[in-house]
Amino acid sequence: MKQRPAADLSALPTYGIGPRSPTWWGTLGFMALEGTGFALAAGAYLYLALSWPQWPLGAPRPNHWPGTIVTLLLIVSLVPNHMLNRYAEQCAIMPVRIGLVVMSLLGIAPLVVRWFEFPALNIYWDTNAYGSMLWVLLGLHTTHLITDVGDTIVLTVLMFTRHGNSGRRFGDVGDNVFYWDFVVASWIPIYLLIYWTPRLG
Amino acid sequence: MKRGLVVLLSATLALAACQREERDTRPQSALGSGEQPAPVTTLEPGGERPSVSDNKAAAFEANAFHLSEGKRLFNWFNCTGCHANGGGGMGPALMDQKWIYGSSIESIHATIRDGRPNGMPTFRDKVPDDQIWELAAFVRSLGGNAPSSAAPSRNDDMMVHPSENRLPDAATLGKSP
């Protein structure tokens, strides 16, 4: 088939940040499916809670303090997270490196506290369905948290290498920031569900 | 496509060596098998007794289907009445690592079939032999003596103790008598 040149794209930039980049949309896609998974797990919890009048089945209330500390840590981490995002948009390598180190530490901190959350549930997964659902919800979010912290640490190391100072890498940092926001946002409803719905009844 | 088939075939061949998960509902031929293994003495203090040269043990002790059938029969025949879900009551506990008459499936089979002093009745006529083997295999799994890939999972009942497939493996812990 014959062709005729109709547009010259040579002046286009070679990377974009945020919704301009396909990676951002890919990240959004994975958030959508993980979010659906969380929503369904939470839905399963509520389904069981509403089917049994005596919910939470005589179990002791969970100790909410470790969970609350995790929540506070996660919310506090949003501030450096968004500062990091601004630096990434400006392609400023040193502040981005520092920001990533800070975010790695702020990712590990809630994981450490998370270790104490499981015993604070005051029930085992095999005691009854209520215990099972608590462990499932907490386990799901913990997996999520570990994955993103691992991701952040690898990215931090990467930014200290010669590959770091490139537009695509700054785009990756932006996507990492975006994903961390999701990790924090998905925790809030799970936190309320685990620690505060048993206190309602 | 060829590559896929080759992979499939070789994987199949490799796995064919593994134990197949059979569900043999009629391990011995139905009619006319008649012969029961020769009766053994009712008294066998402690330790292993020589195993019956019958490959029943191998067919039953690591087969998931037979183990789960054994678990069902354990409840149906009210073994829990004395042994209380394995924890022990009127009869001895089955979950610990103490075996008065030996922990091999042959010994347990003999115990169920012939009975033991101090209250264990004989089930020789009441329970068909294959079902005794199934029960024996299950009883072994109560103490963590069955491979966890074959041991039964929890029942849809009240939770009384962790299910047999979650018990620490008695053999690897060196606790087996």
Add this chain to the structure above:
Amino acid sequence: MSSSDLTSERDLVPQATPKGDLAPERDGPRDTGLDDATLHRWLERTWRTKPGIIGALSSVDHKVVARRYLVTAFVFLCLGGLNAVAMRIQLSGPQRGLIGPDLYNQLFTMHGVTMMFLFAVPIVQATGIYLVPLMVGTRNIAFPRLNAFSYWIYVSGGIFAWASFALSMAPDVGWFAYVPLSGPEFGPGKRADVWAQMITYTEVSSLAVAVATIVTVFKQRAPGMSLDKIPLYVWAMLVTSFVVVFAMPAVMITSTFLILDRLVGTHIFNPAEGGDALLFQHLFWFFGHPEVYIIFLPATGMVSSIISAFARRPVFGHLGLVLSLIAVGFLSFGLWVHHMFATGLPKLGASFFTASSMLIAIPNGLQIFCWLATLSDGRPVIRTPLLFVFGFVFTFVIGGLTGVMVASVPLDLQVHDTYFVVAHFHYVLIGGSVFPLLGAAYFWLPKLTGRMMSERLGRWHFWMAFIGFNAAFFPMHLVGLWGMPRRVYTYPAELGWGNINLFITAGAAVFFLSFVLFTFNMLHGALRGAPAGNNPWDAGTLEWATTSPPPSYNFARIPVVTHAEPLWAEREALPVATGLRVDARELVISTVAEARPDIREKSATPSIWPLFAAIAVGATFLYSIFTPWAVVWGALPIAITLIGWFWPKGDPEDEE
């Protein structure tokens, strides 16, 4: 769509954006002004799949991956078909002793699982992997390594399931594996775990493909392909991918809950400890109903493409069809309960789901009406693909109408879980999806192989498939109403179902033979067929603008789209864009709505790491049916392979 809405080419001039304080962009040769032969040499060197076994295993070309998917899915179709033949032989007469219940239960479970998870979903996604990048005028799918990874995971899931079948430990609990039958107490051994983990493999793979497809359609469309110019097939794949993203997590949650109950003793489905067996059904069907549309919607896109080519006009009601696709996508999430009418749900709630199930018939009806209107201009060109579309309308309308019947709560109580339902969903799935897929095979395989399939054999194939299918499945409606439940391995002679079942088996044999003929026709066509040329059907969409089979880089120059049927609108010369690098895998990223060119982004280079990652992930899934610790031990190899996958290697593609 009228031809008046040509995009002005002035709109396509890119706006340069200011950049940060980066190192100056390294640059390479551009395609501007290169003659065709030089351009081909450059692009081929940049985009080809490297020779050798390592090269083949590292390929990230969407066409290579899609071909593998298609062949693998076809193999699974044949295996699933053989399952069906075995079952039909057992059921051909009352009290036949050929197959015992233990094997029979594994057979029908493997049939369902294979057809749903290893054939239907992968093959519609594979068709999309092949066609969507071509139809939107780009050089590769978005996230090509993820795409390659998805194939390896899919094929390992399939091997896992079939290896377990060979070992007589295939799942025997039905493809929806209801608890408690599949639960810890009544499903001894690893059979139900095989079901649960096989689901995980295939869902991971189809979720990955769905995300890649969505991003390809959103961000990689050729300059000028604004939302109103996207081909209907691409719309169908887009909506399907969204349905996958929101439906598949449900079944992964379901199978995870099941495996937790079985392996670590949670009580999620144990009513004695506060769980509920019905929760499983809610979760499963929240996925299970959209699943039907995941299989059906891509087929509607194929039907639109085929009808448009042979009716020799754009499909009537393009906008209406797009809206009905979206409506079906949304509504498909609101009717899962109609699979559970017999569970004794509150009557009023069930009636709500009758209404919502009826509602989805409206957009589906609209699609049928639009196709009929498209065809009504005059006698279309009758070729094999169009014959299969006629077969599709014939059978799918029956399936749709029996769907309306089963949507009615009281009526469903008589036909639920009987052969009536078996007939219904085979009419929907085979009529609604396999017939269009067969049509699509005749339509698009010339693009893949560069050669035409035989028209004469094609017609024989069509009539055998059509007659065999209807003879096998139509009588099932009746035998279902006469009281024959599904999933029975035998039935007593007194009930009088013998003759009709023999007839059904004969029909199934004819249907099966039609696939033998099809296989022959495909192979014969691929090896000996007449050369196809770029556009054998004189169709209007972009995949026909390139050679058959397409080169590794798809298009020598990225097309600029001015119309929904670009090849019909630009018959003299296709407008194209220039200015892309030829020494690096560069493709055009455009804006979501208007498809204005925005970025020249690099596409990932071939890599062996997706295969390694798939092996690590697959091994973890396999091991996790034995111990929950597999997830912990597996995390390390998975992490290592993922780092290998994403770590920059210093290619030009990585650095900018």
Add this chain to the structure above:
Amino acid sequence: MFAAFGTTCVLLLQGCSGWQSALDPKGPAASELAWLIWFFTGLCALIWLLVMIALAAPLAMRSRTRSDPLVLDPGAEHRKARAVWAALGATTVILVGLTLLSFFANRTLAAIGSDAELTIRVTGHQWWWEVRYENAQPSRILTTANEIHIPSGEPVRIIVTSTDVIHSFWVPSLAGKLDLIPGHENVLDLMADKPGVYRGQCAEFCGQQHANMSTLIIAEPRPVFDAWLNDQLRSAAAPVSAEASAGAELFLNRACVMCHKIGGTVAGGTVAPDLTHIASRQTLAAGTLTMSRGNLAAWIADPQGIKPGAHMPVVDLNGDELNAIVAYLEGLK
């Protein structure tokens, strides 16, 4: 094609006389549903025919010779749009109609059992049905298995549940199906217009012997039913012959007693069907075999050959023992 439909039509007529057929209703619920099925089928067939005419019509036309596929006749497009809108409107009206129809049919079904006198509790087991006739007086509660006698011409309330996996209770000639779900109790009201025997079958896949889990509903006039119930409430008949007495002895000392119950003896197992009046039933093993001396012997001798996977084990009995047990069971009318 036509041959296929012709054959199926012939077969259709043949099948209408089945005793397990939704198209051969013998009670008000099934009649309502059969009417609904025929109405839906008729309407759907009509719609399908119209679509097929619309699909085939262009084949009869001349082929279009338009060279440019993008040049369309605006007038024709306009007419098509009108036709599509009209079809869409008609679809909507029909669907609303069908939704209302099924809603009212549902209400009719719900009204059937509102004044049922008799309540029967059916519990599903792998792979048989436990049947319990509820009564305020504990001594008048009857437990039996696999065959459900009901009085004809009056509504009966059936409460269904399960102790193992999910089953589904379905007697097509009398009513639609309802699932037996562990942890749930569902209520099904049904009524047989006339005396007769109606076959039902488990309709939810429940494991190895799903295919051989059927039941008989035996509808009898009220007096016959009452007599049957009183008869069943009695203890088991004592063995009359020497062989039967030997059989009773064997029954109580061998594996049988571990699972089965025979009223009036020490056999009190509850995990398998109650055999107190087994010889009064028409079938064996949940409808797998018809009741006869030979089938009884065959079933006891090799249950795993007849119903592989069933929970009845192969018990080691010699020929005399087998005959004795059969003689005893045969007397349990």
